[in-house]
Structures are given as structure tokens and as C-alpha cells.
Amino acid sequence: MSVRTDFATVEVPNDSRVQKNENNMEREKKRLLHYLRQERKRGGDEEFGRRIKTIRKLSQFSHGQSNPTYKLLVEMTDGTLKSYVLRKKPGGNILSSAHAVEREFQVQLALKRKHPNFPVPRMILLCEDSSILGTPFYIMDFVQGTIYLQPKLPVITREERKTRIYENMAKTLGALHSFDIRELGLTSFGNISSGSYSRRTLKRWFGQYEKSITNKLVETPEKEVVMKLVAWLDANCPKDGEEVSDRIIHGDYRLDNLIYDERSDDVLAVLDWELSTVGCPHADVAYNCLPYYLPPGLEFYPSFGDSNQVPAGVPTEKQYCNIWAQNARLPNICGSSKWKFYVALSMFRGMAILAGVRARAVAGNASSRNARQAGSLVEVFAKRAYVVVVQGGASKVPRQEIKGGYEPSEKCMMLLEKLRAFMSEHVYDAEEVFERHATTNERWSLHPLMEELKKKAKAKGLWNLWLPLDSAALIKITNARGNDEALYKGPGLTNLEYAHLAREMGKVPWASEIFNCSAPDTGNMEVLLRYGTKEQQERWLLPLLMGDIRSCFAMTEPAVASSDATNIESSIAKSTNGTQYVVNGRKWWTSGACDPRCAIAIFMGKTKTAGPQHEQQSMVLVPMLNNHKVKVVRPLLVFGYDDAPHGHAEVIFDNVVVDVKESLLAREGAGFAIAQGRLGPGRLHHCMRLVGMAERSLDVTYARVKSRVAFGKPLSENSNVLNVLGNCRVEVDGARLLTLYAAHVLDQLGIKDSRARSAVAACKISAPNVACSVIDRCIQLFGGEGVSQDSPLARLYAGARTLRIADGPDEVHLETVAKIDLRRSKL
Numbered sequence: 001m002s003v004r005t006d007f008a009t010v011e012v013p014n015d016s017r018v019q020k021n022e023n024n025m026e027r028e029k030k031r032l033l034h035y036l037r038q039e040r041k042r043g044g045d046e047e048f049g050r051r052i053k054t055i056r057k058l059s060q061f062s063h064g065q066s067n068p069t070y071k072l073l074v075e076m077t078d079g080t081l082k083s084y085v086l087r088k089k090p091g092g093n094i095l096s097s098a099h100a101v102e103r104e105f106q107v108q109l110a111l112k113r114k115h116p117n118f119p120v121p122r123m124i125l126l127c128e129d130s131s132i133l134g135t136p137f138y139i140m141d142f143v144q145g146t147i148y149l150q151p152k153l154p155v156i157t158r159e160e161r162k163t164r165i166y167e168n169m170a171k172t173l174g175a176l177h178s179f180d181i182r183e184l185g186l187t188s189f190g191n192i193s194s195g196s197y198s199r200r201t202l203k204r205w206f207g208q209y210e211k212s213i214t215n216k217l218v219e220t221p222e223k224e225v226v227m228k229l230v231a232w233l234d235a236n237c238p239k240d241g242e243e244v245s246d247r248i249i250h251g252d253y254r255l256d257n258l259i260y261d262e263r264s265d266d267v268l269a270v271l272d273w274e275l276s277t278v279g280c281p282h283a284d285v286a287y288n289c290l291p292y293y294l295p296p297g298l299e300f301y302p303s304f305g306d307s308n309q310v311p312a313g314v315p316t317e318k319q320y321c322n323i324w325a326q327n328a329r330l331p332n333i334c335g336s337s338k339w340k341f342y343v344a345l346s347m348f349r350g351m352a353i354l355a356g357v358r359a360r361a362v363a364g365n366a367s368s369r370n371a372r373q374a375g376s377l378v379e380v381f382a383k384r385a386y387v388v389v390v391q392g393g394a395s396k397v398p399r400q401e402i403k404g405g406y407e408p409s410e411k412c413m414m415l416l417e418k419l420r421a422f423m424s425e426h427v428y429d430a431e432e433v434f435e436r437h438a439t440t441n442e443r444w445s446l447h448p449l450m451e452e453l454k455k456k457a458k459a460k461g462l463w464n465l466w467l468p469l470d471s472a473a474l475i476k477i478t479n480a481r482g483n484d485e486a487l488y489k490g491p492g493l494t495n496l497e498y499a500h501l502a503r504e505m506g507k508v509p510w511a512s513e514i515f516n517c518s519a520p521d522t523g524n525m526e527v528l529l530r531y532g533t534k535e536q537q538e539r540w541l542l543p544l545l546m547g548d549i550r551s552c553f554a555m556t557e558p559a560v561a562s563s564d565a566t567n568i569e570s571s572i573a574k575s576t577n578g579t580q581y582v583v584n585g586r587k588w589w590t591s592g593a594c595d596p597r598c599a600i601a602i603f604m605g606k607t608k609t610a611g612p613q614h615e616q617q618s619m620v621l622v623p624m625l626n627n628h629k630v631k632v633v634r635p636l637l638v639f640g641y642d643d644a645p646h647g648h649a650e651v652i653f654d655n656v657v658v659d660v661k662e663s664l665l666a667r668e669g670a671g672f673a674i675a676q677g678r679l680g681p682g683r684l685h686h687c688m689r690l691v692g693m694a695e696r697s698l699d700v701t702y703a704r705v706k707s708r709v710a711f712g713k714p715l716s717e718n719s720n721v722l723n724v725l726g727n728c729r730v731e732v733d734g735a736r737l738l739t740l741y742a743a744h745v746l747d748q749l750g751i752k753d754s755r756a757r758s759a760v761a762a763c764k765i766s767a768p769n770v771a772c773s774v775i776d777r778c779i780q781l782f783g784g785e786g787v788s789q790d791s792p793l794a795r796l797y798a799g800a801r802t803l804r805i806a807d808g809p810d811e812v813h814l815e816t817v818a819k820i821d822l823r824r825s826k827l
């Protein structure tokens, strides 16, 4: 459908673009006339007001959702009738920074002055005084021509005309993007200094969206998918300097914002500059290409249906972008992964705009009677964005989310999406690098990539995810020395929320370290949180939380059965004056002690040799860096893996002297109790990762059995292979649900409650056993490659197998479960 815009001189009574509400405007007309005549107006045409005799009509266009726009018909002093357009801010409570008609006026004025051939209407005047029409407004020339509302151009029959209309649209946008903002005098038109355009846009529109849903009356069925989309955008957002961002962009450049000359098909005017700013031209043209992506039937964002239904004569998206690129003198990135980001961002922005319209409709101050309808499209828009762009295809139907139970919360889902994107972008690709490093003589030194990845994870807020709110509340640090509190306190997840993230990290053996979520540091940090003094926390906990140092936990001894912690024999003897301890003992399986960053050990030993058995042990802090009294004897091997540079060391503590006040944790005799508490959430973290390890093994095996052909058919077509895989799935899901349940119970009751202890012990048995058995079967299906360094399975198996022993052997946990049950059965 096209709309002729020549009703200024010839009355078009049934034109749907003009609402017949002139009668209501008498008062406004009078005030406006008085204002226009009164004085010279700054900017635009200074003489304009003096030439006006009277205002004949002021009638609102129905087109244009956000800033009410009016046709202004005036009689000049020489008796001629002239048409203008008046555009104003809407009334009521509007979001700050939105509807800036002053900016619309400024950008069009600059464009007309510097590039007279660029099609914008001539600006007449700007009035920032709200007493005239209730809000600021501006007046511009009325441009006669045709507006095409439907991208399919159903009213145009000749294909070459459709081509021309699209070519001219692309050329005009390209020309806009070729202009120099300095020459236009518009360098301060956008907030260029604060990060990349895309980051700013994401932040701004997410902020607008959030504000738009604060009113409880606004229904938000789209919220979950919006959160996922935002997480995806955040994870894929170009960084500073990675995008062109110093051009004037229109912000809402669509076919129905252009006025065409019906004879030449030239663009006569580009309208609606409300969203214009200084920004990224690729984002602008991606927004312009949304009709290639949106579903049919959206009244406010009409489309082709999808890119396969582009009508004859209309260029394909790629051809269209080529024309734009030639005129903008910029590269055409259509089809690239960056392009996908800009399309997603555009859809998100469109969704946020619609959400704003919806909010105004609910608040009762929308500028259009169609605002309510626009609001109902918010969900359609958000889902389409997610399906088309994030999932990568219009044909895919979004998987229905399972709600309730132990499914991730919204907050967790956002982080999970971010984490998954991070893992795909950085972690899986780095596996080979670290594996190779682990086979060189340099392996006991740190690969620089690890610190690089940690920095990236921090920047994404994927840091200290393990730290629950109740633990973070125990931070006593006041001297944070410029460290970012939001970073070291983490996002404050529950154990249940963290379980979903840990599962993802578990898929790559060393991935948790990137996010400061790895053992034994997490367990040690938990100890410092619960039992450390303010000074101990400032000295050791803060750098651990920031990932600047690492730590180890020295409990297990080669000489005694250490699954029974009361057996620990190392000694922590007090000096005669009572101010120092002398620490002696031979430990082994002290994980992390070989790491060059390992600065602190939590050492367990006896401060007493008599009295109740559970009260004899204590824990003290022993500095590790340059401590010549601490000797790392050797790294132990796990099935031949030394896990460098972390390592599991045999260590001798030989008359190490430490200060009592600085080193003692909690009190003398609390060692056993601390050891029990330390391993509550810590054990669970291992279980969560084990589920991820099993799932990763299955993932690589699925791909393998589908492609590996033996005896004339893919392995996956053998019923016994299906049998194996089916059983694996059942077992992994069982272990996963048990782990989530344990996390949930731990969140609800705390580790002191026997139900939580039983649940944690149960999954400490289930998770490593299931992981071992599943990985073993995956190795079998892989054949020889499964036990080699060419698949991740061998290392995953080694890691999973040790976890049936580390943190206590299966038998001890089985005993715990059974004893608690037996106690309960007596009741």
C-alpha cells in the first residue's frame, strides 16, 4: 500500500494518515500562531513567522508511533496556502533520552546545510518552550511524494521500478554513512567516548526495556527469551575499536520512513530521525535489512516473510548491502558472523522500542491508538530475534523451556548463555594449545593464554561464579586496594544456579580456572571466608578472589589412611612463648602446590596429641612462595598425567615457623570441623563438573558414531550402540538431577543439616561413578583414539576416576548416607 503525501494542497478526506481531530486543536492553533508571529525564531527560517497570516489546519498524522506529527496548513500574508509538518514530543511520563525532537531538528538542519542534495526536509524552526504546545516541537517543510508501506511493493507492477526503489534506498543510506561528522559539526551528537557503539546500544536499549517493564500492569511474556537474547548479544558484542562507529546513523531507516518521487523513484526525504546518533553504519544497514528476517504479518515492521520470499525485482540482502557499501565506501559484511550480531542487535532494539510503546499504552499516554497493538508484538519480535539469529535459522522452532523444578533461573540463564558463548569462542579452541603445552618441558610454567582468558572472563563478568551470596556476606575486607568489589564478590548465585554453570565448565578439564572457579582454590576461599580473620582475608582471600595467586590444601599424608582425617599426624607445635607455631609433616596429593602462583597452603596437623580425637587437629596458613622450609619433593602422576602446571605434589614441611595470630584458622582443635565444612559445597562443585564431563564425552561420541562406518554402516545404526548410548543418557540424567537436588537442599538447609549432608554424599557417590562408567563406554565406542591424546576422553576419564577417591573415597560417603538413613529409621 502506498500513501500519497500531496494532501497538503488537495484535500484527501479519507486519507488514513490524517486523524480528523482538528476541532480539538483550536486552542493550540491560537497559541501556536501567537508564538510564530511573536518574534524571529532561531535556526532554520528566521522570517517564517512574520509571513504567516493564519493557521488553517493542524491535524495529526496516524503514521509515526512515538512523536506526534501534524500537518500544519497555513495561509501566508500574500494569500497563498502552504503546508508544513509539525512534530512534537509526546506528553506524559516518557523515558528520559527518548523522543528528543531537538536532536531530530539538529541533525536534519546540519545535513541540509552541508549536503543540500541529501534528501531531508528543510528545517523551519525549533521551539523548546513547552508552554506553547505542552512539549517542545519543531516545524519543517512538507514534502510531496509517495510513501511505500510494504517492503514487497505490491502496488508497483514493474520489476525495474522495484529495483530502482531499493537501489535508491540503499544509495541514500550509503551516502549518509559516507559523511564526515566533523564537517557536519556533529561530533558531539553521539556519546562516542563511552565504549563501542554496540555496547552502548545494548546497554541503552536493555535499560529502556527494563524501565518499560517496571509498571506491574505490563505483562511480559517475552522476558525469558529477552534475557537469553541479551546474554547472546553481550557475549558476541564487538569490542572498542572493532567496529566503524563515527558516522551519522539514522537509527530507524526503513522503507516507510522515506518519501519517494513516483516518477523518478528518487528518494525525496528521509523522515523520522528520532533515533539518529553517531554510531556504527553496519548496525544501521542491518536494521534496514530486517524485512529479510522478520515474519509476515507484523503491521509495524512489515517484511518479505523471510529472505526466500523476496519478490522479483527486489535485490537480495547481499545485493542490497553491496549497493549500500559502494555508496558508504565501507566493507560489505553481510553474511558474516559480525553481520549476524548486528541483525540480532537491530531486532533487540526493535523489540525494546515496541516494549516502550507498550508501556506508554498501559500508562495511557501513547501517541497512537495502535500503540497497544504494537505492544503485543514485543514477544513475537523477541522470539523471532532469538530463533532467527541466535539459533541460526528461520525454520527452527524455539525449544520450549521446561519451567520449575531445578531449571536455571533467569539470572542463571543469562550467565549460562554467556558462559556457553565464551566456551565456544575461546575455550574449546584452546584445548589443543594447552594439551600441547602439557607435553613440553615448559609445562610447569604458566601458558600466557590462561591469564589472557582470565582477563576476558573478568571483563564478561564470568568470575567467582561459585561464590554464593551467604558466603560473600562473610567477606570482611575493607582494604580492597582499588579491586573491583562486584568482581571479587561474584554475581551471587545459589548453589543450584551455580550447578548449571559448573556443569558447563566441567566439559573442559582446566576451564574452571579461567572463571576463578577451580579446586582447590574455591574450597580454600570458602575456608578463609568462614574462618579467616579480617587480616587473613585481606592478605590471602582478596588476591585469591581476584585470581592473582593460587593456593593448596595440605591434609593427606602418605603414612596414614587419610580418608579418616583424625589419622593426620603432622604436627603444629606452639613455641614456648606461645606466639609461633613450628609446622612439620610430609604430605602428598597436595594439589596445586607445583603451580608457580601457589602462594598459600592451608595445612592440617595436630596441635594436641591427647584428648578427644576430633579436637586434636588444627589448620594453619603457611606461605608458600620462596619458603625454603617447604620442599616440593615430586609431582605425583594420575594414570601418567602430571596435570602440570597445577600438579599434585608430595611436599615436606620442615620446621616451618609461622605466627600464631597470622596463621591459625578459627581456633586450635577446629581442624576436623573445618575439613568437614570445606567439603560441603566443594564436593558438590566436583559433582557438577563430573556431570559436564560425562555429557561432553557423550557429545563427542555422538558425532563419532554417526560418522564412523564399520562393517558397512555407521556405528550409530547398531542396536547395541544405541543400547549403550541410551543407558548412558539415563544414568547421566539421574546423576544430574541428584546433583541439582543436593545443591537445592544445600541452599535451603545448609551443610549442617543431615538431609543436606546425605544428599551431598549421595551425589558424591553417584556423579563420579556415572561419569567413569559413561566415559569408559564412550572410550570403547571411540576405539583406539579414545585412549589417546587425540580425544579428550582419556584425560576426562583420569580426572573422573580420581574423584572416586579425592575428597574421600566412595565407601566413606556410602557410610554417611546409610548412617543418616539408619538414624532416621529409629525415629
Ligand SMILES: Cc1cc2nc3c(=O)[nH]c(=O)nc-3n(C[C@H](O)[C@H](O)[C@H](O)COP(=O)(O)OP(=O)(O)OC[C@H]3O[C@@H](n4cnc5c(N)ncnc54)[C@H](O)[C@@H]3O)c2cc1C
Residues within 6 Å of the ligand: 520, 552, 553, 554, 555, 556, 557, 560, 561, 562, 563, 564, 588, 589, 590, 591, 592, 638, 648, 802, 805, 806, 807, 808, 809, 810, 811, 812, 815
Ligand atoms: C588427584 C587427587 C587429588 C587430591 N588432592 C588433594 C588435596 O589437594 N589435598 C589433600 O589433602 N588431599 C588430596 N587428595 C587425597 C585424597 O583426599 C585422599 O586420597 C583420600 O582422602 C583417601 O585417602 P587415602 O589416599 O589415604 O586412602 P585411605 O584412607 O588409605 O583409603 C584407601 C581405601 O580404603 C577404603 N576405605 C577407606 N575408608 C573406608 C571405610 N570407612 N569403609 C570401607 N572402606 C574404606 C577405600 O576403598 C579407600 O579408597 C587427592 C587425591 C587425588 C587422587
